Amino acid sequence: MFKVNDYVMYGSMGVCKVIGISKEKYIDGEEIECYVLQTIYKNTMTIKTPVNNPKVLMREVMTKDDVLSLMDIMAKTETVWIEDDRQRSANFKAALKTGKSEDCMLIIKAMYQKKENATGSKKLRKMDEDILKAAEKQLYEEFAIALDIQPEEVVPYILNRIS
Missing domain, CATH: 2.40.10 (Thrombin, subunit H)
Structure with missing residues (x-):
């Protein structure tokens, strides 16, 4: 309780x-x-x-130690991009509904890798962008509380930690 x-x-x-x-x-x-x-x-x-x-x-909400441990694990974790739009959307939405930070982090990592590997003017689809925003909101808010920082400071914190 x-x-x-x-x-x-x-x-x-x-x-x-x-x-x-x-x-x-x-x-x-x-x-x-x-x-x-x-x-x-x-x-x-x-x-x-x-x-x-x-x-x-x-x-x-996760503790600071939990967050730092998750960052370290996720830095080494491989992601898989599902090419089929419907299947990818269904999988990512199901992952979001679990409420697990690990799932949100995997979604974010997969999306960022896809963006990074996109050629030319290819962007993420609208549905992918929406799922990414939802995953970021959920994860960054939780990390912010655990790390005692603002949500907008989470990405720089993660980048600094994993680089």
Whole structure:
């Protein structure tokens, strides 16, 4: 169970802070214990979600040591580019839904390698760009909290670490 002031990854919303735990009455009169979450970056909003909600992915934010270890592992990890657009999109979207930082990092690495290896005026497809933005948002927000930096400082931090 999370405590007040814990940082959590909450579904596709990204990093949230637990600002309270409350009892909420539902239509059927049942009282359910809920986390009161506040998004951290952009569009600050408050979210209430049942403590025991198996449908929503909610986990602890990685520690600094976890982040540094993941960076080191990912620097040595090979990625595979799936040529079929539909299959690639489905695989990347499924990876995003896991909420795992490792999956986001693999998506980002694969996309950057594809961009780097593109010839001429070839760019990533719009669907790839959208998936890349979602993966970057999710990963950079979590890394920023763990490393005590701003999300826009994450890429330079990673580049400095792996070079």
